[in-house]
Amino acid sequence: MNRRTAITNLTAITIGITFFPACSDNHSQASIALTNIRISAVQEKLLADIAATIIPLTDTPGAKELGAHLFVLKMVDDCYEKDIQQAFVKGLDEVEITAKRRLGGSFPERSLAEKKMLLEEIEKGTGYSADLVAFYKIMKQRTIQGFMTSKYVVRDIEHYELIPSVTYNGYYPLAKK
């Protein structure tokens, strides 16, 4: 990708974030309207941190910068059965509990390497509760989906246009692609 584009985008995203300062108040609610699940600002921050661990910021925006964690919340709120929604919220809280037990502190405050190690362990699935594993599966799948279908990836990386710039060619040399 064009590095200059990436920097421009990052600037835009950083500005975006300043409008929604992270809030540590335990009673304040998530930054998007939710109908079926209750998520606090603290939980939302945790979710953003998990998203940022799954797909981090590099020289291009990561899942958190592109709002993939909010997409996850939207999907969980609208597209899952109640029992799965409950498991998701419980599993989210268990990430924090597990972090304190395994890493000796709150998840968002640990190093990226530690967070990565913990999530990869959960991904293996052994020794963790069903809720935590269920949370992780949904979180990972939807984070990837939200990231891959974000405006940034769709437009700037994949260069998707409503009207394709090329006519269909069924014999296109792979080397040229």
Place this chain on the structure above:
Amino acid sequence: MGDIDKGTLKDRTFDAIVIGSGMSGGWAAKEFTEKGFKTLVLERGRDVKHIKDYPTANKFPYEFEHRGELPLTIKNANPIINRCYAFNEEAAHFFVKDAEHPYVQDKPFDWIRGYQVGGKSLMWAKATQRWSDFDYEGPARDGFAVDWPIRYKDMAPWYSHVEKFAGIAGNRDGLAQLPDGEFLPAFPLNAVEDYFKQQLLQKYEHRHVISERVAHLTKPNPIHLQQGRSQCLTRDLCVRGCPLGGYFSSNASTIPWAEKTGRMTLRPYSVVHSIIYDEQKGKATGVRVIDANSKASFEYYAPVIFVNAGALNSNLLLLNSTSSRFPNGLGNDNGLMGKFVAFHNYSARITATYDGFKDLTTIGRNPAGGGYMPRFRNLYKQETNFLRGYAAGFSAYRSSSRDSSGVGADLKDRLLHPETGPWKVGSHMMGETIPKESNMVSLDKTQQDAWGIPLLKISVDYDDNDAKMRQDYFEQFTEMLTETGFVNIETHISDQNPGNDIHEMGGVRMGKDPKTSLLNKWHQLHACRNVYVTDGACMTSTSTQNPSLTFMAFTARAVDHAVGALKRGEI
């Protein structure tokens, strides 16, 4: 529409009434108005204006709140329509929701409907192949249903007539079983589709892969530009409605064309209760309409009435049009109305991998979707333990895979740089089903809808012939793919209900004999000749081709006949 409703008898009298504005109704409207007829087009749903009423047409993937998925509350409230492949965040607004228009399922049947101006012509898959005499002579040769009262030579000029106007992309393939038409340039096959095509030509007789013929303006002619349509730019987002008019729909083509004549009165929200039969005159004189919103009822009159409500709704309307002359439904002297309903068997798929052509891929989008294989089974003679056969889709694509294990920068890199995998192919079966008396629709005796019209009871099921045909499709395709070097061949049975093919047909079938059919060779009810049925209800058999093109050609031919018959004083 208060003006015509409150008007005098004269205001409510037209030269022709067309019931339905979808695939075939739009054609009736166009043909009648072009021939100078003041035409009333009745549509039970809302109006959908070309471009203006396509709310999702220009959305990017990320502009769909749920990226195309529908919220669970909508899915749970709509178990039937949710089984339709196109019911998603892009197009859900064009489909009838389950609770809005209930029906009775004597056996499981997914009745997929689009109640709006344009009907299902907005969301169709646009595949358009002519029938041949292998199809029109099918019932007579193989001894099922009744003989079609028409042959290919009757239809050929009318296929040309509708193809020129609608715009069909295709190649002249020179196949007896799939006659060539008036084509715009075809979408090309890709490397692996072409390879399979060439291999089959070498190894088999009568097995052909052609580029799917589709109603897309690959290179518009002046007649298409005059409709206000423009070239298909391969957006491949057709189900949302095309702002370019790149594919054929009533909304982009026939309805605005009829409107332009100044002779069409289009009345949305018009539920037709029944056709009025005049015992003295011995013919139909008009229709009873209930306003979908106010529920007020009106009558409209015309010397000729076209029934284009959609196959099963046309059955419902005619069965509900009772009089002392026709106590069992208009024209239903033999008691066969509603019976011999059939559909297409789409219950099987097959997938495979091809390891060659590693240096090639595809770019751009192909709205035709790839290849089409016309029926080859039992084509020239009976050769299997089941009747008739199947067409099949065949499309190939270069796969790519993303290893999504783990987390972190490494995962991100793998997601953004997928690995190119082998070519993959997919095929689906489109089988002919045999119309049977026991596959039928009728009026429910106790339940009515919100407009006081009996609910339709549907009793349609697969049979042994369908099961044997599916088995044969699996065997033949496994053999063909194996013989031509494909690997990882997997068969998939889809347990989809009849109806989910969205190709329901029959119930008011055509035939030569009034004792065994409802319609004559001009689509007139044998017993009430100023009523014509030219949608899916008229089908004597189903063949394997997607039926819309044939409905369009039937309609144009029948309007031409009706206009002549009125002039000659025959009806």
